[in-house]
Amino acid sequence: MSASPSSMSGGAGAVEAAMRTVVWFRRDLRVEDNPALAAAARTAGEVVPAYVWAPEEDGPYYPGRVSRWWLSQSLKHLDASLRRLGASRLVTRRSTDTVAALLELVRSTGATHLFFNHLYDPLSLVRDHRVKEVLAAEGITVQSFNSDLLYEPWEVLDDDGCPFTMFTPFWNKCLCMVDPAAPMLPPKRINSGDLSRCPSDELIFEDESERGSNALLARAWSPGWQNADKAFAAFINGPLIDYSVNRKKADSANTSLLSPYLHFGELSVRKVFHQVRMKQLMWSNENNHDGEEGCSLFLRSIGLREYSRYLAFNHPCSHEKPLLSHLRFFPWVVNEVYFKVWRQGRTGYPLVDAGMRELWATGWLHDRIRVVVSSFFVKVLQLPWRWGMKYFWDTLLDADLESDALGWQYISGSLPDGRELDRIDNPQFEGYKFDPYGEYVRRWLPELARLPTEWIHHPWDAPESVLQAAGIELGSNYPLPIVELDEAKSRLQDALSEMWELEAASRAEMENGMEEGLGESSDVPLIAFPQELQHMEVDREQFRATIPTPPTAGRRRADQMVPSMTSSFVRAETELSADFGNSEVSRQEVPSQVHFQQRVEIREEVVNDGTAARNNGIQHQQYNNQNTQHRARAGIAPSTSEASSTWTGREGGVVPVWSPPAASGHSDPYTADETEISSRSYLDRQPQSHRLMNWSQLSQSS
């Protein structure tokens, strides 16, 4: 009955009795319903639980302060749980090269197996693939599992066997698929054998300057999987029943507050799914319509999380490139002053400002308010959405690359089913919708506390006498609107026309280019992050040293709190890249091609702004035709996408780590050639070189 994970890789001859498995934890920091851990424990061999901290590999997405704090707490919690089960401590490694660290760990513990659970962000896809390649070459059996999702991205396809491009059909499909596996209990016992000769590195997650702020976090949050469990129970037995009614209020009292737990995998979505479904059934029987609907709505937000992984998997560049290609040509306002004002909550729109202050103070923001502030950012200020996303990344407790990319793309009109870019939401109007009595605004904007509700969301309209009575002097202790809405609207229209012109020009240019058989095209380079968002580059140095060094510490603090900025209006230099694949590579450390040999040089090149595109001879361009059908279904007007490049075709340039189950084998609508590897094409390719099973296969075999 034991799961025989069909031996698959080299070195199989290892002595069974001495079998030792390294379980590599990442964002699956739980003991319960953890397939990799369960599989390792079931083998009756020895289990080495391990964690590798190598944040430098994440480049600009080095985790922010609050996120690091959460991680540190969660790891402690996990460590304690593992020991309780009889395992050794969590073996930790501080490294700048995860693969090397794992290899060393496996060797020094004499392990023959490495198990881990899947991740789907672009960095992990590439890294995990390398892990598999390198370790398998060493004769280590590597297996990976699904712990993060209800369904693996490649399992959810439309009737034609293609990935969905819109959320609603995606989620409907998920809901009518067979229920995801029931969650597993924690292993009864874990035996690590003798690990006394395997030291751990001390991991440092905060510096001196951060300690104080982090101490405050501990009052509000309790990381760790058992606390996740409690929070979840509290939610489904409490606010869930009123979720459909309450979820619109800006107050977080009614939301689940589970997202940080979910981000770090402390809570299993499968468990969430099953338990919420049970509640739903119950309330349905009781004819509690609101309760039932609340369950659907909550599950849909789980579905959104699911979808964010799905998108990231199918389009590994979704965190930096708009999925609708014409958005590449939108002339973003590159204005760091605006950016700063937004961050500090001094835009003059109370709801926006309240949100930004809350975010700053707590690392938390209600979903609705996230939409408000980000849509203000994109549509009124017209700042490049990646900046906003990066700021969220740096400040949110539940910062999550996939979810945030989805959110920002949705807001900025970059998704087929997202909001129209030209529809500006009025913060005043939304204020009365989400915060009808102005309580939220008053809590976070003390300067407006005495303003009557009638004016709380539009103080600029208030009569002088009212303002005076409330002690407000607009432009002095509370700003006037930084941009008038009407002005924003017309500016937005102009920008959109410009975008279409550029898009048309690019299309024309591309048609020429194709005649010459070259992948020549004007790919718009990413706009560099402002200096202030690049502090990670500096800060990481101090974590490398064992002794925390203060020098840069003050800077980070000042960075977001005090308006001390270099008011340089950085216009990103525009350059044409000769080649798609390369321009991607040069922009961010997400190699879009499978050529991992290039990795070293990629890493060196990655410096936040578009470095010169390299030409490594990869050319691919011909997916336009193959794509048409797909786009049509996605509701993307052919005229807008016909000749532009971005959509599905070449996005999936990353080979994932695990080999998915056999694909249907029909021909791929948008695979061009060998170098053009889309997510579909590797499904068809079935990299035999590293045969890993996914979890569903393994469970079937047990």
Next chain:
DNA sequence: GCAGTGTTTGG
């Protein structure tokens, strides 16, 4: 009055 169509909205 209300079925049928268009429009908004919300993930």
Next chain:
DNA sequence: CAAACACTG
């Protein structure tokens, strides 16, 4: 995309 709403004849 789909539900909710608004408007029309």
